[in-house]
Amino acid sequence: MSGAVADEASAALERAHRDEWARVVASLARRFADLDLAEESAAEAFATAVERWPRDGVPPNPGAWLTTTANRKAIDRIRREHRRDDKHREAMMLRDDSPAEPTGAIDDDRLRLVFTCCHPALSMEARIALTLRLVGGLTVAEIARAFLVQEGAVARRITRAKHKIAAAGIPYRVPSAHDLPVRLAGVLGVLYLVFNEGYLATGADTGPVRTDLTGEAIRMTRLLHELLPYDGEVTGLLALMLLIEARRPARVAVDGSPGSPGSPESPESPVALVPLPEQDRDTWDASLITEGHRLVRTRLASGEAPGRYQLLAAINAVHTDARDARDTDWSQVVALYDQLVPLDPSPVVALNRAIAVGEVDGVDAALTIIDGLAGSLDGYHAFHASRAELLRRVGRDAEARAAYDRAIELAGNRAEVAYLRRRRGGTGAAPTIEGTASRNPSR
Known part of the structure; x- marks a missing residue:
């Protein structure tokens, strides 16, 4: 041979x-x-x-x-x-080579498999592991490394999930047209969780960015888009992932400085987060941005009311449309968040909206909103990081340092911790407040 x-x-x-x-x-x-x-x-x-x-x-x-x-x-x-x-x-x-009888809204074996793996009767951990194994083809060892758990634990999780599917008689089919929207939301949630863990990895023994997970999430979302090309939220999630992934080359630098050489994916590299205003936009992946924008425009042209993922993708499209951070259309970003809040009235969305409001109406307006979220977000590091940036901008340095300390204590991504320490120390150019919230679609 x-x-x-x-x-x-x-x-x-x-x-x-x-x-x-x-x-x-x-x-x-x-x-x-x-x-x-x-x-x-x-x-x-x-x-x-x-x-x-x-x-x-x-x-x-x-x-x-x-x-x-x-x-x-x-x-x-x-x-x-x-x-x-x-x-x-x-x-x-x-x-018998005759096609199977349709049993759901869409007749495709792979789609049946996706909905079976993401059945709401299973725990979220089981849904993720089963989807990565049966749909993504990852080995048990790869899934264990991805989520920093023992191989035996992953194997047991998958085995229990399959046994539950069999014992409970969970049907191997696509949900009916009536049930499809609710069930599909659960599938998209699984894929977005996988992507988020790669986009801002929380493991101490991994690099701050997990391209294996972001890549796998995008691949499976592309499959879902192939199977459901006219579903707005599937299209929106794919566009959202592509526009975030496009910025990956600029999001993390080896020493925290824009354009620094190195390997942000390596767990040994001394890396730090580079916030959106400081990123070298010439390093963004233009092909992914073009594809993401095309998907967003497709949904806008449909005339249908946008869902959560479509609005998040549209927010990202505004950010990636600006050749310079100073050219960002913040009024449009706020308007999109105003549409998102009724669909997802979570305090995290309110926090991200406040960051955008600060760019339109000033720091005091943003601080008023953010301070009102303290009760629900005190344990969330991005709340304290966002508040620290605002306090710093209005000269309340002692309060800002305390907020940075709390954010550093709570943060789980080492590149983000390095960035927060740099900000607390007062070095580097002061970025705009946008981009400080973890899992923020504008990072």
């Missing part, structure tokens, strides 16, 4: 795992109604491909090869385990 053939097979396997894993698992899950069998048979099919493709060559249709091989593995497993009852009869369905 030549090196070129081996390289071709390796690249094809990587592409197939990325593009076909969810399709293969979902197809098996529909045919056999057994997530364990689907996962294990798909894994066996890929293992067989690792052995055969470098020797025999990459098949003309890798996805079909993997699906056929996985189906055979599933039948063999059923026979080995002497399950010749209903499951054996179901296996004979493989002889």
Whole structure:
């Protein structure tokens, strides 16, 4: 076997795992109604491909090869385990190539799998782990590293989730058109949580940015957008992720200074957050910004009332449309937050709106709003960081230092801690107050 053939097979396997894993698992899950069998048979099919493709060559249709091989593995497993009852009869369905009967608003095996993994009967931790494993194709070890838990704990979480799905008779189907909006919100919430953990990682032993998680969240959201291209909130979430990801090269610098070289993803690098006003906008990913803006414009042209993710994406579009932070249309940002508050009346949204209000109406107006949030956000580091910036701007330095101290105590991302310490020490140029709130869509 030549090196070129081996390289071709390796690249094809990587592409197939990325593009076909969810399709293969979902197809098996529909045919056999057994997530364990689907996962294990798909894994066996890929293992067989690792052995055969470098020797025999990459098949003309890798996805079909993997699906056929996985189906055979599933039948063999059923026979080995002497399950010749209903499951054996179901296996004979493989002889019938007719399409499955639709059971939901949209007939796609992968979409069924996504909704099964994100069923509200499961805990959020279980939904995330099961989605990353069965839809994303991540190994248990990769999921454990992503969320800083033991592999055994992740394996048990996945096993319990699959057992609960089987024991509770959770149907493997897309929800009805009536139930779809509510159930879809839960799916989007899972994907956004995965993205957020990568965008501003909280683990002490990881880099401050987890590109593996942000990349996986974007990939799965693209899949959902492919399956539900006309859903506004799916489009909005994808646009939001792309516009945030576009700024990643400028968000963290090795010494906290804009344009500093280094590897912000490395847990060893002495990195600090670079707030939006200080970021080098020439390093932003123009292709992602263009795609994100196109998705936002598509939703605006639809004439439908925007949802939460669409409004967050629109806020990001305003920020990424400005070539200089001083050119930001803050009035438009406030107007978008005014639409968002009735949909998401959380204190965090109110905090982010206050930051924008401060740029339009002045620091005192922002402080009045933020001080009114103290009761609900005292344990949230971004509340104290935002308040510290405002206090600093009006010369209340002692109060600002105390607020910085509290923010540093509560912050979980080491790049953000480094930035807050730099701000507390009074070094560096004073940024505008925008961008101090954690998980803020304008960072």
